[in-house]
Amino acid sequence: MRLTTKGRYAVTAMLDLALHAERGPISLADISKRQDISLSYLEQLFSRLRQAELVCSVRGPGGGYRLARASAEICVAEIIDAVNESVDATSCGGNSDCSGGEQCLTHYLWTDLSEQIHGFLNGISLEDMVKRAEVQEVARRQDRRGEALGDAGEQKVAIIGGLQ
Amino acid sequence: MRLTTKGRYAVTAMLDLALHAERGPISLADISKRQDISLSYLEQLFSRLRQAELVCSVRGPGGGYRLARASAEICVAEIIDAVNESVDATSCGGNSDCSGGEQCLTHYLWTDLSEQIHGFLNGISLEDMVKRAEVQEVARRQDRRGEALGDAGEQKVAIIGGLQ
DNA sequence: TATATAGCCGAGTAATTCACTCGGGTATTT
DNA sequence: AAATACCCGAGTGAATTACTCGGCTATATA
Numbered sequence: 001m002r003l004t005t006k007g008r009y010a011v012t013a014m015l016d017l018a019l020h021a022e023r024g025p026i027s028l029a030d031i032s033k034r035q036d037i038s039l040s041y042l043e044q045l046f047s048r049l050r051q052a053e054l055v056c057s058v059r060g061p062g063g064g065y066r067l068a069r070a071s072a073e074i075c076v077a078e079i080i081d082a083v084n085e086s087v088d089a090t091s092c093g094g095n096s097d098c099s100g101g102e103q104c105l106t107h108y109l110w111t112d113l114s115e116q117i118h119g120f121l122n123g124i125s126l127e128d129m130v131k132r133a134e135v136q137e138v139a140r141r142q143d144r145r146g147e148a149l150g151d152a153g154e155q156k157v158a159i160i161g162g163l164q
Numbered sequence: 165m166r167l168t169t170k171g172r173y174a175v176t177a178m179l180d181l182a183l184h185a186e187r188g189p190i191s192l193a194d195i196s197k198r199q200d201i202s203l204s205y206l207e208q209l210f211s212r213l214r215q216a217e218l219v220c221s222v223r224g225p226g227g228g229y230r231l232a233r234a235s236a237e238i239c240v241a242e243i244i245d246a247v248n249e250s251v252d253a254t255s256c257g258g259n260s261d262c263s264g265g266e267q268c269l270t271h272y273l274w275t276d277l278s279e280q281i282h283g284f285l286n287g288i289s290l291e292d293m294v295k296r297a298e299v300q301e302v303a304r305r306q307d308r309r310g311e312a313l314g315d316a317g318e319q320k321v322a323i324i325g326g327l328q
Numbered sequence: 329t330a331t332a333t334a335g336c337c338g339a340g341t342a343a344t345t346c347a348c349t350c351g352g353g354t355a356t357t358t
Numbered sequence: 359a360a361a362t363a364c365c366c367g368a369g370t371g372a373a374t375t376a377c378t379c380g381g382c383t384a385t386a387t388a
Contacts, residue, residue, distance in 0.1 A: 003165040003253050003277075004375070012270045027334060036263055041377055043336075050336095060385030061333040076273065089167050099200055102305070106176045108298050109240065113167075113284060120280050124273065134272050141266070168346070191363060205348055207365070214365095224356025225362040 001089040001114070007080040009037050010045050014079050017055065018071040018126040019139050025057075025064030034142045045083050052082035071130060077121035089114040165253040165278070171244040173201050174209050178243050181219065182235040182290040183303050189221075189228030198306045209247050216246035235294060241285035251285065253278040 016031050028046060032039040046065060049055045054074060055065045067074060090110040091098050098104035129135050180195050192210060196203040210229060213219045218238060219229045231238060244251055254274040255262050262268035293299050 001167040002374090005255060006375070008255060008270060008274065009376095011273065012268060015269050029334075035269065038377060040379080041375095044377090047336075057335060058385090059333090059335050059383080060387095062386065063334055063384090065335085091169060091172060103298075103302055104176060105179050105199065105299060105302050105306070106172060106293070107302075108296065109175065109288065109293065110172065113281070116284050117277070117281060120277060129270070129273065132272065134267075135269060138267055138269050138271075142269070166345090170346070173347095193363075202348055204350080205346095208348090211365075221364060222356090223354080223362090223364050224358095226357070227355090227363055229364090 001117075002084065003080070004084075006045070007084045009035075009041070010049065010083040011076055011079050013037065013042060013045065014049070014054065014067070014074070015126060015129055015135070017065060017067055018074075018130050019135075021067060021071070025062070025066050027064040030064070030146075034146050048083045049079070052078070054078060054082055067126070071126035072128075074126045075122050076124045076126075076129075077118055080121065089117065165251055165281075166248065167244070167251065168248075170209070171248045173199075173205070174213065174247040175240055175243050177201065177206060177209065178213070178218065178231070178238065179290060179293055179299070181229060181231055182238075182294050183299075185231060185235070189226070189230050191228040194228070194310075198310050212247045213243070216242070218242060218246055231290070235290035236292075238290045239286050240288045240290075240293075241282055244285065251278065251281050253281070 012035050013031050016035055017026055020026050020030075028039055028042045031037065032042055046055060046057075050057060050065075053068050056068045057063070057065050088094065090107065091104075092107070094111060094114075096103040096107060098107055176199050177195050180199055181190055184190050184194075192203055192206045195201065196206055210219060210221075214221060214229075217232050220232045221227070221229050241251065252258065254271065255268075256271070258275060258278075260267040260271060262271055
């Protein structure tokens with residue numbers, strides 16, 4: 001079992017998608033700027049998210065990604081599963097062959113823990129997160145910062161200076 | 165956050181200690197054989213467990229390790245914390261500086277998850293595990309196998325054949 | 329039709345961690 | 359004196375992470 005930046009990035013990016021769903025397809029470049037995640041790394045993560053049918057893509061200018069389902073129908077556990085192998089805490093993957101073909105001493109502890117974690121992450125959908133006041137506040141801050149920096153909002157803005 | 169063989173080995177070894185507490189100090193060689201864990205690796209893990217004051221050691225022949233406290237007073241979370249950094253799921257370690265000095269979009273999700281996991285593992289003591297029927301069954305099997313193979317039990321047994 | 333956009337894809341890479349091994353100590357009992 | 363068993367540090371191969379780089383393809387717009 002592991003939960004690293006990989007899974008965290010994936011959930012953050014998916015939440016960003018959910019928050020800006022009404023703008024149409026969202027480009028990875030936008031997410032990259034708002035969430036401060038490397039664009040190429042996002043591409044890799046979204047390749048997996050697309051294979052898991054959690055998002056669908058629109059190519060060409062004005063394109064980007066869109067949630068494949070309603071935000072209420074996508075839970076955090078699915079997202080982590082899609083990019084990370086799993087949130088299973090056992091070494092045997094639930095097969096009870098952890099200690100020389102037999103069940104190890106602590107087998108039941110790890111299966112219980114896995115259930116606990118999976119149950120928790122399964123019970124939280126993207127919609128649940130979008131509704132949270134804390135999340136909306138952070139999202140507003142990020143949007144303001146993004147617009148101040150001159151990157152894509154509803155419409156394009158001519159860049160005047162030489163700022164990157 | 166990560167939960168690998170390292171933390172699992174540590175909990176398994178501590179449980180082995182709790183199960184055989186009445187035999188006096190238990191050597192790592194015994195645990196190594198019973199639980200099928202590399203002796204040198206166990207030494208490394210017990211170095212940490214000793215620093216965390218979860219076990220105390222007895223040197224010399226007949227020596228080994230003993231729980232530093234009653235098995236009811238040692239919970240699984242402590243053991244994992246001792247060998248693994250922590251079971252914290254956030255990237256900022258709870259400092260809320262995950263996204264350019266500010267709180268990231270998914271911050272509260274990871275703190276909630278951390279609390280969930282920690283709460284679960286904090287609520288389980290070694291004594292709780294010792295009492296479980298499944299654990300006792302596995303322990304009996306391991307003890308039988310150990311005695312059949314001729315390694316340390318209550319007394320030494322001469323090895324006759326060339327079996328390793 | 330040219331061009332820019334933005335998704336796709338594979339290879340490569342430095343750093344880190346895991347799960348060990350190896351080779352030595354040192355304290356204690358018999 | 360010898361055996362036991364804890365103690366300690368260094369090293370190692372494999373895997374993973376969090377990226378970068380370079381190039382490709384589909385599509386909208388000028």
